[in-house]
Amino acid sequence: MTPPQILISEVGPRDGLQSVQATMPTADKLRWIDALVAAGLREIEVGSFVPARLLPQMADVAEVVRHALTYPGITVMALAPNLRGAEAALAAGVHKVTLPVSASAAHSLANVRKTREAMVEEVRAVARLRDAQAPGSMLVEVGLSTAFGCSLQGEVPEDDVIWLAGLCAEAGADEVGLSDTSGMANPAQVRRLFTRLRAELGAKAGAAHMHNTRGLGLANCLAAYDVGVRTFDASLGGLGGCPYAPGASGNVVTEDLVFMFEAMGITTGVDLKRLMAARAPLQAGLPGEPVYGMTPEAGLPKGWVQR
């Protein structure tokens, strides 16, 4: 295969699994991650470092991380909502930790029970911890949630988003991405905000995390690509969303996103047939849970040859 031109960051084992009621057994998680790696995914968010009493789906995160770290060339990511979680993530050896900072003040309180400014201080503490304990190791990523609108407060001023992104970078984040937590983004806004983000942060401007809540997920990814974004979050089978943003649903489906880019001739490094095959272990581990995806349903077009 041609060297990949973009990075698809698979968030299903974290964002997907923490959004469903059922808990996937550890052995199934490992089989699913094996299949994702076999499909060519190079960055996988494998879990959350949160107390098991809050998210029992993530109780085995350290074990899952340990397994994922055995693959060469894979960036193993995990979410941590605060310094304590990031400490555990660092101890587990993850390559990249992602902290959720909300652009919306209302969503920040609902999601992490902290103000936005307090979360920036959390980012600073995590970066300091990493620098003190293991400099040059674990990257610190911020996913700026509700960057395109909030189902609690409605519109989120674009200046707020850029201001917070700047604060996070200044506090030590290595990458700051923008998340459409409530599925309110549109392509014009995506182009504007990522253009400003890149102007503000340069190489620290991070991933586009789009939702398909109102059907615009792929159009928004295309818009982000058009203005230079090269990392895209997606979830196999569209599993997941954010349970604390009412009405939010629908991560972009990895299968459809990979199909779009590959059909355009933009290489992802992901083998579409193997990616579709990775739905089987997901479904085996979460019996009865609905999975989505238009490309898996329609099949690959006649004559399809992946570059």
Added chain:
Amino acid sequence: MTPPQILISEVGPRDGLQSVQATMPTADKLRWIDALVAAGLREIEVGSFVPARLLPQMADVAEVVRHALTYPGITVMALAPNLRGAEAALAAGVHKVTLPVSASAAHSLANVRKTREAMVEEVRAVARLRDAQAPGSMLVEVGLSTAFGCSLQGEVPEDDVIWLAGLCAEAGADEVGLSDTSGMANPAQVRRLFTRLRAELGAKAGAAHMHNTRGLGLANCLAAYDVGVRTFDASLGGLGGCPYAPGASGNVVTEDLVFMFEAMGITTGVDLKRLMAARAPLQAGLPGEPVYGMTPEAGLPKGWVQR
């Protein structure tokens, strides 16, 4: 409302209704079209002039056209597969007739039992008929189906598409649009082909008719908009597709398409709330038929104000 910057051409009453098994009663069709007009749609494809024994769903097309013609400012469209159908459309007084010409040789035979070249002659005969009987009346549109790939023959060379588009324009078509009949288009291809089409045909370059078969419908409409396309076909509730292209499904959902453009600040002239309300008469006339749409399911975002 701000004057519309793009035209959404609603194809549900033709493309949608001829694709489902059930026949919508005439009175329900009229109520549905009333609701579409009330929502602000200005171009509606209301039926097909085909023998009732082939498509009983369209047996009342002349009556439906008569009703639609009572609205001021609405472009009433109908499909005609051949000269005979176009004669009936002209007699009924439609403003615009659309002829299906396939870019794929295999699809042409399957869909209209004629070669592509024979269909170009049909276009010529229709334009001549109009010029002889009522010059300056009924516009002749060609929708070039399978322009982005064919589920029977696979890839369709882009040169074939442009060659055929040129032949149709030369034969007298007033507009030539491109249709993604099998849902195989991608945004890069959409940009290439519409750019070539506009270079070849100038003002005769017509609508983008995209399908959502593999989830790329809106991304492809965005791509078409980016290169200057200003007319987009869509179907309320995503009703329809082409029954003669195996595996084809999923017209772009009008509600989602209007949401995307309006959210971007591109005016459509369509009121989204009234558009959603137009789903009720559609569902009343086709009980049990599935309708689609992410925006209707999720609802409009908090704080949404249509310009």
